[in-house]
Amino acid sequence: MKNRIREFEKPRLIVLLILIITILFPLFVKGQERELSMAQALELSYHNNEQIKRYSERVEQKIYADKAAKGNFLPSVNLLFGYTYLSENMEVNTSQLKSSLDDLGGKYGAAFVEAYGDQIGLSGITSETAYSTIVNALSQLPAYNVVIDNQQIPTAAITATQPIFTGGKIIAGKKYAKAELETANIELKQIKNEIANELIERYLNVVLLNQVVKTRQQVYEGMLKHKEQAARAIQLEILPKHVLLRAQVAVANAEKDLNNDLNKLQLAKMALRTTMNLPDSEAFRVMDSIAYHHLSLDLDSLLNTAYVQQPALELINQKEIMAKQSHAIEKSKFMPNIAAFGTFNMLREDLPIIPPKFIVGVQAQINIFNGFKDINKLKASKHLQKEVENAKKYATQQIHLLVESNYINALNQQKLYTSHITTVDLAKENLRINTRRFEEGLGKSIDVIDASLLYEKSKVEQLVALDGYYKAIVNLYTAIGEPEKIIPIITSK
Template identity: 85%
Template sequence: METSSKIFMTLVSLVLFTLFAKGQEREINISDALELSYNNNEKIKRYSERVQQKIYENKAAKGNFLPSINLLGGFTYLSENMEVNTSQLKSSLDDLGGRYGAAFVDAYGDQIGLDGITSETAYSTIVNSLGQLPSYNVIIDNQQIPTAAITATQPIFMGGKIIASNKYAKAELQSANIELRQIKDGIANELIERYLDVMLLNQVIKTRQQAYDGMVKHKEQAARAIQLEILPKHVLLRAKVAVANAEKDLNNDQNKMQLAEMALRSTMNLPDSIQFRVMDSITYQNIYLDFDMLLNTAYAQQPILELIDQKEIMAKQAHKIEKSKFMPNIAAFGTYTMFRDQLPIIPPKFIVGVQAQLNIFNGFKDLNKLKVSKHLQNEVKNAKKYATQQIHLLVKSNYTNALNQQKLYNSHIVTVDLAKENLRINTRRFEEGLGKSIDVIDASLLYEKSKVDQLVALDGYYRAIANLYTTIGEPEKIIPIIGK
């Protein structure tokens, strides 16, 4: 059902792409961008295929509980008839003839005139006589031998190997699903960071554009003031330098925007023919963060820890599989033979039975593999302890960073307001002929810098929270916050 839903969403996305492919610009929000990344990313597709592999491997493992039924058939042609080499059997055949002769004399000797001969005498006489005769091979007159049989085998007891193999396959399937979620979390985090880059540069460019427009306006005012001989000519030069610097900063950020959009396009795996524009803009929201709750969530949902849990199950089942080699394997079997009359030796129609097999010695291979599996279990336990420590450290560092970025952003609020008021006052003073051109330029640069610093701090705040949510295994939790 989930696969069908994904296919449907992909088809919908392709239809939407077709509608906007002819040079039209499509507006997307962060939810749209994330959905496109999930549907189009090749790495996600690759790991989805791995999940499907493990699904069928898990089903295959369950088949070990069922009987195995095989149809065997063949045809053999002999260049000449087979012969039974009686020279290797002659002594046994002579002995058999002597025994039959002695028994015949005992039973019917008086009726055929041999009542005076004992069984021992009859036996030795017959054996000695037969020993004087040459051996003759028995020819089996059949050069074409068809064979056909149906065989069935039902495992009864395998030392726990089948159950352990099924649990191992199930753990592999769970691991594949967790790896897929881990890949999707990584793609989501990458998408969020690149989307934030575009959002940040969008607003930085707006700020740069405002600063540039303000500098151009101030240059025009300075030029008129010079024409009216209110200001000296060198003031215009400084205004032109300020305009050139503002234009350089604007062009630089516009180039960065192109690179940021290229990176975002790559994550969404969109072709160049599809134009898009980011809809969202960065606005501050106060997000409450509870460290203990975040840490407990990380312990419960972090894919790395979940993967180690599955590796622990797999190591445990691998140990049971190795232990099963020290126990007997018991299976029931049955065979139905066809074309019996055409075989040199005619077997019965049906053969059924129970067979047990126990390895006694194989060069200590099984014993050493059992020790390997035991140490593997210990390795996984140590890996889990280390991973838990690292998750705690990662959650703590991202949590601290998020709080620091929040404080940094809040500290910029007053600075931006003061810089904006300072620019307004100096611009007004210059327009009234009371202020200097350099004061307007400095005030404009100060406001531009403080505003950009505030935007960078806000971007850092959301980026830290995004990393924090990714660390606890919930990267999509920030989507509705950014998308507001």
């Protein structure tokens, strides 16, 4: 008899132990865990996620590239220094100039005879005779090189170049760099939307499993209590012994389901931790539950928002700008390049040929022929523009389909959840009635077990439907480019 009493008390001790752990363990953990709202979890993801850090660096890169493009409008100033040492003095090779020098000497001589021939006794000689005589005489002389006595040549100068007209190339380059910066910002926004969608879904997974585990725990405790009541009734010979076996099976199944969902909860928290990039040493917990909020969705308004806010369409808009500017750059190659330049020589006295202090001027350059490369590149840029136009039309169609399909799914999930409300209320009342009937000796044990399982099933399905409803809304808001819009809706009371 004592052994029977001890066996009868074992389930009660187990239930008491579970209750103690259930009550005290959360209190102990709450003292160390950090409670994270969905908004706080999202901020952590934005701050810690490596993908967001990567795209943030790309934005910084494009900011400086855009600033660099502005520099093309300003003059380029260079300070030049140089030093040259010659192993020998330079010489002017007069053999290549001798005929010209002889001709020059003949002309000077003829002019001199014509001007001063009377004074020096050469009045009877004509300028032609003097020219031919001098040239013939000079041609008989050998060529002597002129030596420049300087083997060390330092150079120092300041040069400046200011573009005046480039056919629109500089302006197109600046607009292209600006479009690249906008593209980097949109890509950062796109990756943030993806991270937000992932974070919210994983956060909802943890909340859902917390609620499922809580429901499983309630059913498990109810099964234990029913098992205890069945065992007491068997001892009093009110019920047959096989009823206890059936209750034990129900308890085992409830425990199995509870442990299975506890494992799923652990995995869900690991996934959420990964998205937030939190270290394993930092404990956290999420919201205890979420309430249902009815949303009135307007498809036309959602589509209009998507056409403006959807990063995929924004990226194509920037690609369209870049294609247009690429065409402008290719077109500018058929225009002249005009630039003003200036040079100031600082060591002019040390140079073999002394240049002036200042040299200023304007130069124009235009390509006449380069193997038809420019004309073919110009044609290619036109087809690139048409390609982007077609891509924009296709992307718009796909965004329309994405938004509409998520809109329909959200409405279906909304209807599914509301259909479970009455079912859960009825299942809960059914469980209460059958439990009361059994306690009063009017009902069967199997009715209590079936009612418990029915309530558990309907309650879990309701929680899953609520989770599916909010995830459908998250996907819908992500499709229109505003995933964070769901957060105040979920967290409102």
